[in-house]
Amino acid sequence: MTFFERFLALDRRVIYPLVGLAVVLPLVFPIGFKVRPTPPAENLFRAVDRLKPGTPVLVSIDYDPSTEAELSPMAIAIFRHCIRRHLPLVVIALDPGAPGLGVTLLDKVARETHARYGVDYCFLGYKSGAEAVILAFGRDLRLAYPADYYNIPVEQLPLLRHVKNYDDLGLVISLAAANYPDVWVAYAHERFGARFAAGVTAVMAPEYYPYLDTGQLVGMLGGLKGAAEYEALLGRPGLGLKGMDAQTIVHLFIVLIIVLGNVAYFITRRQAARTRP
Amino acid sequence: MHISMNIWVWVAAALTLCIYSFLYKDNPFYKFAEHLFVGVSAGYIMVMEFTNNIIPNLWNPLFVNHFDEKGRLVSCAFYQLFHDGRWNIGLLTLLPGLLGLMVLARLLPKVGWVSRWPLAFYFGAYQGLAIIGAMQAWVLAQVFGTLVTQGNPVFSLALFSTATQHPGWTTVVAAVSGPLMIVGVIATLTYFFFSTEHKGVVGGVAKVGIVYLMVGFGASFGYTVMARVSLLIGRIHFLLADWLGVVS
Numbered sequence: 001m002t003f004f005e006r007f008l009a010l011d012r013r014v015i016y017p018l019v020g021l022a023v024v025l026p027l028v029f030p031i032g033f034k035v036r037p038t039p040p041a042e043n044l045f046r047a048v049d050r051l052k053p054g055t056p057v058l059v060s061i062d063y064d065p066s067t068e069a070e071l072s073p074m075a076i077a078i079f080r081h082c083i084r085r086h087l088p089l090v091v092i093a094l095d096p097g098a099p100g101l102g103v104t105l106l107d108k109v110a111r112e113t114h115a116r117y118g119v120d121y122c123f124l125g126y127k128s129g130a131e132a133v134i135l136a137f138g139r140d141l142r143l144a145y146p147a148d149y150y151n152i153p154v155e156q157l158p159l160l161r162h163v164k165n166y167d168d169l170g171l172v173i174s175l176a177a178a179n180y181p182d183v184w185v186a187y188a189h190e191r192f193g194a195r196f197a198a199g200v201t202a203v204m205a206p207e208y209y210p211y212l213d214t215g216q217l218v219g220m221l222g223g224l225k226g227a228a229e230y231e232a233l234l235g236r237p238g239l240g241l242k243g244m245d246a247q248t249i250v251h252l253f254i255v256l257i258i259v260l261g262n263v264a265y266f267i268t269r270r271q272a273a274r275t276r277p
Numbered sequence: 278m279h280i281s282m283n284i285w286v287w288v289a290a291a292l293t294l295c296i297y298s299f300l301y302k303d304n305p306f307y308k309f310a311e312h313l314f315v316g317v318s319a320g321y322i323m324v325m326e327f328t329n330n331i332i333p334n335l336w337n338p339l340f341v342n343h344f345d346e347k348g349r350l351v352s353c354a355f356y357q358l359f360h361d362g363r364w365n366i367g368l369l370t371l372l373p374g375l376l377g378l379m380v381l382a383r384l385l386p387k388v389g390w391v392s393r394w395p396l397a398f399y400f401g402a403y404q405g406l407a408i409i410g411a412m413q414a415w416v417l418a419q420v421f422g423t424l425v426t427q428g429n430p431v432f433s434l435a436l437f438s439t440a441t442q443h444p445g446w447t448t449v450v451a452a453v454s455g456p457l458m459i460v461g462v463i464a465t466l467t468y469f470f471f472s473t474e475h476k477g478v479v480g481g482v483a484k485v486g487i488v489y490l491m492v493g494f495g496a497s498f499g500y501t502v503m504a505r506v507s508l509l510i511g512r513i514h515f516l517l518a519d520w521l522g523v524v525s
Contacts, residue, residue: 069511
């Protein structure tokens with residue numbers, strides 16, 4: 001058997017540990033590949049950065065732990081940015097698997113930034129029926145959330161005293177692993193004129209570029225790379241930037257395997273044609 | 278190296294490795310982890326929906342006296358019905374609750390038809406709510422966006438003139454992206470138009486549409502690969518950082 005024939009007959013279980021090594025080694029021995037932010041990430045960063053201090057920002061955690069690896073780094077970077085710019089954070093969850101994530105992420109960022117609950121940030125928790133929540137928020141957030149996640153009436157939270165609906169928010173950001181941004185665009189942006197941005201998984205990112213072109217999204221982060229771009233703009237490395245080394249090495253390995261596989265295929269096909277009687 | 282002393286980190290690491298054992302071959306450890314994941318997810322979501330939906334929106338208004346956001350005592354609907362004789366207060370809460378119970382009739386084949394009524398109500402209400410937002414956001418705005426991209430019309434003489442006077446990657450792309458977008462939209466829609474045979478001019482345009490579709494699928498596939506690798510990186514980082522403490 002020639003090298004190419006042996007390559008085409010290679011068991012896939014040989015490739016799996018190689019991919020695993022391509023992820024482990026860059027995490028243990030960082031390389032430090034540069035990440036160049038793309039325009040959608042820059043636009044989102046600028047949209048947050050240009051808000052006047054004291055302008056509340058609504059962040060909706062619309063994903064569950066299955067996509068935590070891609071979206072939590074984005075959430076942490078956005079939370080850090082808002083707290084650094086003194087933009088009060090109003091955090092909600094429209095996915096049933098999200099509340100626990102929201103509490104964990106907010107506690108982590110609050111500990112490192114000494115943010116105060118009820119003043120710098122608050123977590124209103126989960127309500128089902130995304131459309132109903134988004135529409136109710138447009139009239140009065142108290143219709144959807146009479147109390148926060150910890151059952152404190154919203155009237156008792158200082159940061160929500162002057163927040164009634166989207167008109168009092170500087171920006172709405174949905175971090176989503178399903179089609180929640182479509183619903184936010186259709187109801188919050190089109191009906192109530194809310195400024196809206198999204199952070200989505202890489203699988204979903206191509207679907208939302210049309211919203212960027214029409215201006216329905218002011219900015220967008222796509223996948224772990226999007227999180228890395230935001231961290232690079234913020235100047236605060238996190239899991240996004242850390243993961244880019246491994247991402248690059250694995251992608252190069254996959255490209256190499258695909259190219260070798262195609263070369264092996266065409267060469268073996270030509271050899272078979274030559275040896276045919 | 279600081280191995281975690283948290284039992285739940287060890288449980289998560291063990292279940293992660295059980296799932297990854299499938300890469301070698303199917304085995305009882307993988308099956309156990311998979312079934313555990315499905316069961317815990319379903320149970321967790323059911324509890325979340327029950328405590329965040331049924332209890333505050335149905336149970337409390339009907340059966341539990343409670344305080345509103347201004348601290349005023351609000352009597353439950355049944356108290357008002359039997360104590361005050363007011364029967365209409367709880368109707369707005371009771372009727373949706375009854376509709377929800379009717380959906381459960383689906384589980385009994387003989388009375389399964391009962392579930393069609395609340396489903397019909399739900400679909401009708403949702404369509405009425407969605408149709409205007411959907412038309413505005415997903416159709417009209419997108420048609421406008423196809424014809425006007427970032428403030429420039431699709432065929433912009435100004436952009437072409439800039440591209441010819443100052444040829445470069447950015448100016449040429451800005452000039453041709455509008456016409457390319459229109460060609461792509463028309464060609465792709467033609468591919469999905471099956472009322473006429475794809476022969477001659479229509480066939481040629483449909484073939485161009487196929488090229489656009491393939492480019493789109495290729496970009497989507499590339500993003501999908503990136504997404505899967507990112508999830509793997511997240512899991513490996515958990516094993517190395519939270520479990521074994523090899524990385525920070």
